[in-house]
Amino acid sequence: MASDSPITLTIRRPDDWHVHLRDGALLAGVVPHTARQFARAIVMPNLSPPMTDCAGVAAYRERIMAALPEGMDFTPLMTLYLTDATDPDEVARGFADGVFVAAKLYPAHATTGSAHGVTDVANIRAVLERMASIGMPLLVHGEVTDAHVDIFDREAVFIDRTLAPLVRELPELNVVFEHVTTQEAVQFVESAGANVAATITPQHLHINRNAMLVGGIRPHMYCLPVAKREVHRLALRQAATSGSGKFFLGTDSAPHAVGLKEAACGCAGIFNAPFALESYLAVFEEEGALDKFEAFASLNGPAFYGLPVNAGTVTLERGPVPVPEQIDANGTAIVPFHAGEELGWRLLG
Numbered sequence: 001m002a003s004d005s006p007i008t009l010t011i012r013r014p015d016d017w018h019v020h021l022r023d024g025a026l027l028a029g030v031v032p033h034t035a036r037q038f039a040r041a042i043v044m045p046n047l048s049p050p051m052t053d054c055a056g057v058a059a060y061r062e063r064i065m066a067a068l069p070e071g072m073d074f075t076p077l078m079t080l081y082l083t084d085a086t087d088p089d090e091v092a093r094g095f096a097d098g099v100f101v102a103a104k105l106y107p108a109h110a111t112t113g114s115a116h117g118v119t120d121v122a123n124i125r126a127v128l129e130r131m132a133s134i135g136m137p138l139l140v141h142g143e144v145t146d147a148h149v150d151i152f153d154r155e156a157v158f159i160d161r162t163l164a165p166l167v168r169e170l171p172e173l174n175v176v177f178e179h180v181t182t183q184e185a186v187q188f189v190e191s192a193g194a195n196v197a198a199t200i201t202p203q204h205l206h207i208n209r210n211a212m213l214v215g216g217i218r219p220h221m222y223c224l225p226v227a228k229r230e231v232h233r234l235a236l237r238q239a240a241t242s243g244s245g246k247f248f249l250g251t252d253s254a255p256h257a258v259g260l261k262e263a264a265c266g267c268a269g270i271f272n273a274p275f276a277l278e279s280y281l282a283v284f285e286e287e288g289a290l291d292k293f294e295a296f297a298s299l300n301g302p303a304f305y306g307l308p309v310n311a312g313t314v315t316l317e318r319g320p321v322p323v324p325e326q327i328d329a330n331g332t333a334i335v336p337f338h339a340g341e342e343l344g345w346r347l348l349g
């Protein structure tokens with residue numbers, strides 16, 4: 001540590017632009033972790049069954065607020081799950097009424113909870129045109145699901161086959177390329193217009209695919225899109241810490257019970273919510289970019305979504321933060337990202 005490096009870092013209150021809060025007992029177990037760290041969060045709609053209409057999303061929002069411990073100041077920003085059958089009028093109504101702020105495109109069978117997703121973007125063309133005309137952002141899980149495409153290539157192939165044509169044909173549509181994992185995605189977002197941005201998770205900044213596969217198979221390092229080669233991790237670190245307004249914080253925190261991860265067919269998803277800011281900050285420090293952290297965590301996302309930045313600040317202080325091996329999420333044991341490690345910054349308060 002350089003002698004002139006700061007002991008504390010104070011930034012405007014941050015937001016998480018991509019989180020899975022789940023439902024039922026698990027919701028009550030995970031929402032306090034996100035609410036402790038973030039003022040707002042984009043809540044993904046891939047429940048079972050998925051949140052495909054205004055009534056469902058509004059009811060889910062109520063359950064989130066009911067699960068929030070008293071005194072915590074947290075605003076869930078809801079999203080609609082797109083299917084082949086989504087009605088453009090329902091989308092426009094929910095957006096106008098403030099029921100949701102965006103819609104999520106899951107290619108069918110791309111990831112956890114995507115079985116009802118879109119089988120071909122041509123099927124939702126009318127929805128996307130309406131979203132473009134009303135200024136409603138499209139959030140994209142960017143992977144093809146073609147069995148012939150290698151899983152490590154699925155994001156890059158999605159750009160060529162689906163995303164690039166979509167952005168070309170609907171230049172007014174605001175698009176968030178969620179949880180980007182490749183150099184190709186970074187380049188695509190950088191070279192696109194101001195209507196295209198991306199979220200980046202902490203895990204894709206910290207790990208490459210070796211972390212998942214060397215010395216044994218490590219299910220807690222497995223999420224989708226899957227971590228790629230080192231060259232891609234380095235491109236993501238460069239993008240996140242560059243100061244570009246096109247990249248912002250989205251944890252993709254995706255809790256699964258330990259038994260569902262440590263299984264013959266383990267679920268995709270990494271639970272990073274409890275130490276998300278600490279995890280990101282380690283990366284910004286290693287990259288010598290502490291001065292860029294506030295933009296990534298607290299400013300770029302609101303600017304893209306056309307929302308005000310949060311009032312108030314949070315402070316992180318240097319100091320050892322041991323990450324537990326497991327976290328009890330209201331009765332469900334979950335292994336968090338960085339389990340058993342020690343992080344170097346602590347979120348105060």
Ligand code: NCD
Binds near residue numbers: 020225252270
């Ligand atoms: C997410 C989940 O578990 O809901 N899993 C993941 O690996 N990221 C779904 C998703 O965002 O892909």
Ligand code: ZN
Binds near residue numbers: 018019020044252
């Ligand atoms: Zn996700």
